[in-house]
Amino acid sequence: MNAVLPVLVVLLAIIAVWYVAAWFLNLNWAEQQLAREGIEPTFSALFHNTMTQERPVLPAPHQVAAGLYEGLFGQKITSKRSLVWHGWITLSATLAGFVMGTLAGILLAVGIVHNRAMDQSVMPWAVASQTVPILAIAPMVIVVLASIGVTGLLPKAVISAWLSFFPVLVGTVKGLRTPDQMQLDQMRSWNASPSQVFWRLRLPSSMPYLFASLKVAIAASLVGAIVGELPAGASAGLGARLLSGSYYGQTVQIWAALFTAAALAGVLVLIVGWIERMTLRRMGLAR
Amino acid sequence: MMAALPIIAVWLGSWGLNAWLARYDTRVTRVLVALIFGASVLILWEMIVRAYGVPSVILPAPSQIARSFAGNLPILWGDFVQTILKGALSGWLIGAAAAIGTAIAIDRSPFLQRGLLPIGNFVAALPIVGIAPILVMWFGFDWQSKAAVVVVMVFFPILVNTIAGLAATDALQRDLIATWSAGYWQSLWKLRLPAALPFIFNGLKIATTLALIGAIVAEFFGSPTRGMGFRISTAVGQLDLPLVWAEIVVAALAGSAFYGLVALIEKRLTFWHPSQRSRETGA
DSSP, rough: TTTHHHHHHHHHHHHHHHHHHHHHHHHHHHHHHHHHHOOOOOOHHHHHHHHHHHSSOOOOOOHHHHHHHHHHSOTTTTTOOOOHHHHHHHHHHHHHHHHHHHHHHHHHHHHHHHHHHHHHHHHHHHHHTSSOOOOHHHHHHHHHHHHHHOHHHHHHHHHHHHHHHHHHHHHHHHTTOOSSSHHHHHHHHOEEOOOEHHIIIHHHHHHHHHHHHHHHHHHHHHHHHHHHHHHOHHHHHHSHHHHHHHHTTHHHHHHHHHHHHHHHHHHHHHHHHHHHHHHHTTTTTTO | OOOHHHHHHHHHHHHHHHHHTTTTTTTHHHHHHHHHHHHHHHHHHHHHHHHTTOOTTTTHHHHHHHHHHHHHHHHHHHHIIIIIIIIIHHHHHHHHHHHHHHHHHHTTTTTHHHHHHHHHHHTSOOOOOGHHHHHHHHOOSSSHHHHHHHHHHHHHHHHHHHHHHHTOOHHHHHHHHHHHTOOHHHHHHIIHHHHHHHHHHHHHHHHHHHHHHHHHHGGGGGSSSSSSHHHHHHHHHHTHHHHHHHHHHHHHHHHHHHHHHHHHHHHHHHHTTTHHHHHHHHO
8 A cells, every 4th residue: 555655656747747748849839830820929828839739749648638538438439439439349359369369378288288299399389489579460360361251350359369379378388387296296196087186286276377377468469459450441449549540640539549548458457367366365375 | 182181191290200209308309399390380381272272362381481581582681670670679779778777766766666666567568559659750750760669668567677676685685795885886786786687687588579569560650661560561462471471480580589689698697597507507
């Protein structure tokens, strides 16, 4: 709890710096505009202009807040200008991809732990693939799947799944391997079958590792869904919102979409963290 | 159906070979098994594409990709210089320097650390790459805007790790160096920074992948007519999939090389750390 005050102070400092930056970055345009309208460039006139421009270089925090409020609550949620609607499009692709990638990652991890040939064949490549910027294939996946008639939610979900697959795989393999020889010997001395060893020892001990990688995976899924919306043609979703904002210079729209995405990521990670705490507490692992 | 038989044969053959080799479990067989698996995936890919006549606009065969790679070397090199060397590497260096500098600057203030750590951890989970369109507007289409995206992306993971690393010495070690009457800077330079290196390198290694992602994705929002992200998005538009795959090969090689280079520097600088020592003795 003693972190609340420092966090608040740092947040206030960030907002203050933001206002100062908005003043300096928008000043040039404000001077031009006032000169064009023949208004005396006094400090208060300039200040008013830098904080209320239609397409500022850097929108002031209250403009972003207003844009965010307008996008979230000012529209019907079925409207194409509603951030709730765009956020839902992105969220559904994120969740679909996250579930697919997580299931595939856990299944392959189980196979790897039980089969040495699979372990030695797949694991080096899975670990090496973490250093590869996989996100670069996003546009290709979208276009290729569109060319064979798959559009909509699925292509984005495939990218999300691909991004969440590797962290889950690596984390789960690590987790399933945590039981040491003594614990395995103990299970043996109780005459446990391989499936009993898996369900009662390996799987429960892998939970902390699994949840740590799930948090990474859900954040990666969201990035995957957003980037999957960038290639031309996508007209819905937070990624499309970012792109159309950048085409038409609608900076407030970009920042509002960005904050929606950030809030979405924060909520998703919090939910995974909450499930983690509940599960670990039920298992008696909570600290 | 007949076309599937050799494909299944290759699959079973390589798998049987691997299952046999895996039982020996020495260092050599481990490398062999991984290489055989990689090679068999490439061969199966080639066979499937040829046997079923998969059009290259959906999935080009590895041989087509290799040919495109060899035929487009000047283009690929230009894109590599533009995206990796100018965009990702310079952004990574600036971001790393800024993050480590910030961590040292707020080192004396526990108040600021308590405030920045939760925010840094939170921001590290955000889709920061979305900031790309804004930075492209501010810094223009050339590599400067890509470097700026990379700076923002790598800053927080390195900052959080450096702060954790600077707290990694225990009281006994700090007391010892204090009895030698070391000042703040001496103790920082001789004790706490070296002790923080494993943490800092952890952040730097995470940041290598982020840097490449940032530099490539930022080009989707606007770029000069070169660069890996530009090439990928335009070649996809022209349905020149072999060139796209060749760019992905470059990205994979560059990513692995970048990571390997940082890991190598880490090994040189933190030779004393248990995680590095155990690797040298082969345990």
